Amino acid sequence: MPPRLAPVVWLWALTCIRATGQTPLPPTYIPQTKFARGQDVVPSFDGWIRNSDGTFTMVFGYMNRNYEEEIALPAGTDNQLSPGPADQGQPTYFLPRRHAWVFRVKVPADWGNKELIWTINAHDRIEKAYGSLQPDEEILERLIMTHGGLNPGLDDPNKPPSITIAPTEAATVGNPVTLTALVTDDGLPKLRPPKLVSTGEPGKAQTNTSIDRPRLGLNVTWMQYRGPGKATFERADPIIVTDDKAITRALFSIPGTYVLRATANDGELSTTSDITINVNPNRP
Secondary structure (H helix, E strand, C coil): CCHHHHHHHHHHHHHHHHHHCCCCCCCCCCCCCCCCCCCCEEEEEEEEEECCCCCEEEEEEEEECCCCCCEECCCECCEEEECCCCCCCCCCEECCEEEEEEEEEEECCCCCCCCEEEEEEECCEEEEEEECCCHHHECCHHHHHCCCCCCCCCCCCCCCCEEEECCCCCEECCECEEEEEEEECCCCCCCCCCCCCCCCCCCCCCCCCCCCCCCCCCEEEEEEEECCCCEEECCCCCEECECCEEEEEEEECCCEEEEEEEEEECCCCEEEEEEEEEEECCCC
C-alpha cells in the first residue's frame, strides 16, 4: 500500500477497535470473497490407476469457483481433451464447487511420458489440467470408492455395492421422468445402533451430551454429469434403498441429450452408474 494511504487505513482500524474492541486486521489483509456466479471452472488431474491389462486410467475432477452458478459447456472448443478427439466423455455440466474423481480416460500401455490435457474456457478464462503417469500420482480404486476417506485396507471384507439404472420412459421438457436405481450389497458394514447419551452426575465427571447421528445405510444420490440445460431432481438428499431400489424423478429445462449419474453408497464404499436420456421438446 502506498505510504500516503496508511494513515487512513490505521485511522479506520483504530475506529474499529474503539467500536468493537477487536484486534485490527493488517493493512494488507484481503477478505475472502465468495462469488455466486461469474467465475470460471478449473479442471484438476486427480491421479492415475494401473490396470491389469497393462493400460492406465487417468482420473480428473473439477472446481467450479461459483457457489450457485451451474455452467453448461458442450464438448468442443471450450471443453476439450488433447491429444485425441476433443470429446472423450468429459463432463459438460459443471455443478458448483469441488468435485473430485468424476471423469476417466483410459490410455495405452505405451503412453510413456506424454500428457493428457483437459482445457476448459468458462467466462472467458482458460484453465488446464495436465494428466501424466508420474509415480507419485498413482492412486488405487479404493481411494475413489471411499471418496478419499479412511481406507481400512485391501483385506477389508466389505465390498462396494452394485448399481444399475433401469431404462426410462420417453422424456420431454416439463414432464418428470422416473429414475430407478437397482442396487445390491453384501450388507456390510453393519448398521450400529445409536449410542446412548451418558448421564453422569453434573460436576463429577465429563459427560457426552451430543446425540449420535444414525447412519443412513445403503443409499443412492444423483448428480448431473452432462446436458445442455439443468436437470432438477425430485430428491436432492440421499435416497434409502428399499427392496433393492431407490426411486426419484427428474425434470429437464430444455431439449437435448443428458447424462445423469447415480452413486450407491453403503456407508463406506461407493459405486457409480450413468444413464443417457434424450429429452424431446414438449409439443402441445
